[in-house]
Amino acid sequence: MKHIKTLNTANLKKSTAKGGCGECQASCQSACKTSCTVANQKCENANK
Amino acid sequence: MENYLIHKYSLNGFNIVLDVHSGAVHIVDELSYRLLDYIKNDFVKDCPDEIYQALDKEYPHADITEAYGELYKLYEDGVLFSADDYEPFKEMMVNSPIKSMCLHIAHDCNLRCSYCFASTGDFGKGRKLMPFEIGKKAIDFLIEHSGARKNLELDFFGGEPLMNFEVVKQIVDYARSKEKEHNKLFRFTLTTNGVLLDDEKIDYINKEMYNIVLSLDGRKEVNDKVRKCVNGSGSYDIIVPKFKRLVEKRGDGQYYVRGTFTKFNEDFTNDVMELRRLGFDQVSVEPVVSDLENDYAITEKELPRVFEEYERLAKLLLELKAKKEGINFFHFMIDLEQGPCAIKRLRGCGCGNEYIAVTPDGDIYPCHQFVGMEEWKMGSVLDNTINKEMKNTFARANIYGKQECKECWAKFYCSGGCNANNMQYRGDILKPHRISCELEKKRLECAIMMKAAQL
Numbered sequence: 001m002k003h004i005k006t007l008n009t010a011n012l013k014k015s016t017a018k019g020g021c022g023e024c025q026a027s028c029q030s031a032c033k034t035s036c037t038v039a040n041q042k043c044e045n046a047n048k
Numbered sequence: 049m050e051n052y053l054i055h056k057y058s059l060n061g062f063n064i065v066l067d068v069h070s071g072a073v074h075i076v077d078e079l080s081y082r083l084l085d086y087i088k089n090d091f092v093k094d095c096p097d098e099i100y101q102a103l104d105k106e107y108p109h110a111d112i113t114e115a116y117g118e119l120y121k122l123y124e125d126g127v128l129f130s131a132d133d134y135e136p137f138k139e140m141m142v143n144s145p146i147k148s149m150c151l152h153i154a155h156d157c158n159l160r161c162s163y164c165f166a167s168t169g170d171f172g173k174g175r176k177l178m179p180f181e182i183g184k185k186a187i188d189f190l191i192e193h194s195g196a197r198k199n200l201e202l203d204f205f206g207g208e209p210l211m212n213f214e215v216v217k218q219i220v221d222y223a224r225s226k227e228k229e230h231n232k233l234f235r236f237t238l239t240t241n242g243v244l245l246d247d248e249k250i251d252y253i254n255k256e257m258y259n260i261v262l263s264l265d266g267r268k269e270v271n272d273k274v275r276k277c278v279n280g281s282g283s284y285d286i287i288v289p290k291f292k293r294l295v296e297k298r299g300d301g302q303y304y305v306r307g308t309f310t311k312f313n314e315d316f317t318n319d320v321m322e323l324r325r326l327g328f329d330q331v332s333v334e335p336v337v338s339d340l341e342n343d344y345a346i347t348e349k350e351l352p353r354v355f356e357e358y359e360r361l362a363k364l365l366l367e368l369k370a371k372k373e374g375i376n377f378f379h380f381m382i383d384l385e386q387g388p389c390a391i392k393r394l395r396g397c398g399c400g401n402e403y404i405a406v407t408p409d410g411d412i413y414p415c416h417q418f419v420g421m422e423e424w425k426m427g428s429v430l431d432n433t434i435n436k437e438m439k440n441t442f443a444r445a446n447i448y449g450k451q452e453c454k455e456c457w458a459k460f461y462c463s464g465g466c467n468a469n470n471m472q473y474r475g476d477i478l479k480p481h482r483i484s485c486e487l488e489k490k491r492l493e494c495a496i497m498m499k500a501a502q503l
Contacts, residue, residue, distance in 0.1 A: 003115040004122065005075045007499055008384040011127065012071035012393075012460065019389030020140055023199050025235075026148035026403040028466075033205075033239070033261075033416060037488070038396050039461040040381035041388045044199060 021045045049091050052129040055457035056084055059497040060363060066496065068457050069134070072127035073384055075500050079107050080115045091123050137391055138448040143440055145195030148403035150416045151186055153178045153216055154207035155408050158243050159283055162274045163310060163336045163344055169207040171407070171420035177212040178408035182429065183219040186406045189429040191230050203237040205405075205416055210244035220256050237261065239306075241275070242287035242294075250294045254301060262291045265307040266319020266333065273312060274344070292327060304378060307333040310344035314353045317361040324368075324375045332378030335487055337417070337469060348483060355490045362494035366501050382461070382495040393447075396463025400426065400442025404434075414442055417468030424471075442467065442477070450478045452485075462488045 023044040053068040063081040065074040076084075086099045095116040103112055122128035155176045157169025169175065187202075194200055202223065204216050216238070223234045235258035242262055253260055264287060265271040272282025295303060305328040309316035316333050323331045335354070338345045346354060361377070368374040397403060400414030404426070412427040412434060413419045427434035447453040447464045465480045465488070473481040 001118045001121075003077045003080045003111075004118050005503060006122070006127065007073040007075060007496075007503060008071070010071060010385045010387075012069065012390045013126070013130070013133070015389035016134070016137060016391055020137075020391035022144055022147065022197060022392075022402065024388055024392060025199075026201060026398050028150075028397045028399065028403065028415065037379060037381075037461070037491075038393055038463040039387050039492070040378070040383060041392075042383070043386055043388055043392075045389070 015043075018045060018047060021047070049089065049123075049129050051131045051133075053132065053455075053457055054084070054129065056081065057493055059359065059493055060366075060501065062497055062500045064493075064496055064500060065128070066457060067122075067128045067130055068460065069132050070127045070130040071384065071460065072122075072130075073496055073499070074122065074128070075503065077115070079103070079111060080119060083112070083115055083119060087119070087129070091120065091129060093120060134390055134394065135448050137394060138444075138446050140391060141395055141444050141446045143436070143443045144398070144402045145197045146190060146193040146402060146404055147197040147199065148201040148203075148398065149186060149190050150203045150205045150403070150405040151178070151183065151219070152206060152405060152407045152416070152419060153183070153204045153209045153219075154212040156211055157206060157208040157241070158211060158278065159208070159241050160276050160278055160280075162276070163308060163338055163342070165337050165417060166207065167420070173407070173420055176408040178215060180215050180218045180222075182406075182408065182410045183215055184222050185410060185429040187219060187223045187226065189406075189432060191226055191232060192432070193434070194232065198231060198233055199235060200232050201235050201237065203239065205239050208241055208243070209238050210240050210249060213244070213249060217252065235259070239263065241283065242290045243277075243283065245287075245290040245294060247293070250290075250297055253294065254298045257301075259302040259304070260294070260298075262287075262294070262303065262305045263307070264288065264291060264305050264323065265309070266313070266316065266322045270313045270319055271307075274308075274310065288326060295328060302330070304330050304332045306378075307331075308336050309333055309346075310336045310338075311346060311350055312344050314350060314357055317357055317364060320361060320375075320377060321364070329375040330378075331375055334379065335484075337472075340473075346483060346487075351483065351486055354487065358487075358490050358494050362498055366498055369502070379491045380495040380498055382492070382499065384496075384499060390460065393460040393463050395443075395446040397466065398442075399467050400445075401439055414438070415468055417466070418471070445477050450480060452480050456485070456489075458485070458489050458492055461492050 055066045155170045237259040239261040268284040271284045275283045405413045405416040410430040418424040426438045447459045467477040469481045
């Protein structure tokens with residue numbers, strides 16, 4: 001495309017198919033303890 | 049075209065368009081950016097005359113046709129103006145196994161930080177260390193209530209955990225002894241102010257702790273103004289050499305040097321740079337959580353200045369990265385490709401449901417920030433009880449139950465915010481705290497811009 005560049009290829013909608021396993025880290029445990037940022041976490045689903 | 053949500057903004061020379069429901073991020077030229085203002089309720093394949101009339105004087109006709117066509121292609125591909133079809137998943141937001149525990153190993157501290165949300169360590173409940181017997185029961189509780197979850201997280205928190213280090217070691221040994229039998233993997237984290245670190249503790253921590261959080265606010269004068277020893281002197285000179293030694297010996301292991309910024313250091317980029325100068329490359333510097341009455345609180349009034357500072361920091365980090373001298377800033381980390389699934393993103397931190405805090409007496413609270421609020425006590429590891437009704441309330445607290453979140457472009461990145469902050473500031477876990485929201489949105493804008501700059 002000439003006018004647009006898309007940064008990412010993943011579509012969040014597809015992630016629901018095998019999502020919700022619950023193995024990923026509780027977001028508050030990583031560093032913050034005072035706020036909530038989820039988008040920087042790793043997916044830990046072994047069966048995706 | 050219905051039920052869609054996009055967020056468009058310009059930052060550092062980039063025109064950025066986030067399509068909220070697909071998670072796609074597009075960097076567009078000025079013409080496409082302006083075209084988006086004309087596409088509201090219906091997106092037809094051929095560019096409507098009124099758009100040509102509006103923009104013909106500024107852009108060549110053919111360019112308008114072309115840019116419009118590119119936007120339409122994204123729409124057709126489901127990565128622009130995509131619909132919100134996640135709401136049915138809120139039915140999955142039910143009671144989950146407990147997999148994360150914040151263990152308040154010490155309700156005591158050897159520092160007297162003026163902004164401490166734990167009332168300088170004791171959470172307003174008296175200074176106390178957790179006995180091993182309670183820790184053991186907490187581990188048993190976690191294993192029993194974790195169902196089929198394999199990865200269990202245990203954070204040694206306080207107060208200051210190193211004031212009760214022998215019990216930390218006993219608990220780690222005990223948990224490890226149970227891993228095989230129950231098919232669990234414990235990941236330990238410890239959050240410390242560093243005062244009691246020595247080589248022996250450093251080696252133990254580096255061996256056993258999956259992550260370590262080291263509290264330091266940045267520049268000496270900033271740190272020492274708020275992070276004081278019991279005798280009122282500053283803590284910087286005591287802790288910095290110890291943190292450096294720990295990180296030096298840690299190798300590739302995960303750690304964060306974590307600072308807090310307040311109204312007193314709105315120029316916190318300088319603190320991030322101080323932490324970098326000291327040799328730390330994994331850094332988190334975060335806004336203080338406090339009563340708005342406190343003189344150091346970040347209030348609505350401070351927001352424009354803090355936004356400006358986040359932008360300054362983002363640009364500086366990009367410059368450093370280009371020179372291969374960058375560091376990792378926790379709040380600018382974002383994974384646009386392989387991040388958590390949409391279902392995880394519906395309710396974020398999991399407090400009171402997947403995540404609980406346990407006090408030195410064995411009392412259970414939804415998270416560390418609720419500790420000390422008697423009305424939020426939800427059980428005890430001593431008699432293996434948990435308030436199922438309260439657990440259910442937290443399990444159901446998702447972005448589709450929070451009206452303000454449902455309509456917010458950042459909903460899949462912060463996932464409804466911090467329930468404790470919501471409670472503290474708005475008296476309701478379902479009502480997001482506006483200042484936290486605004487800060488989070490600004491951080492996200494910066495984080496996405498940084499990705500664009502590295503394209």
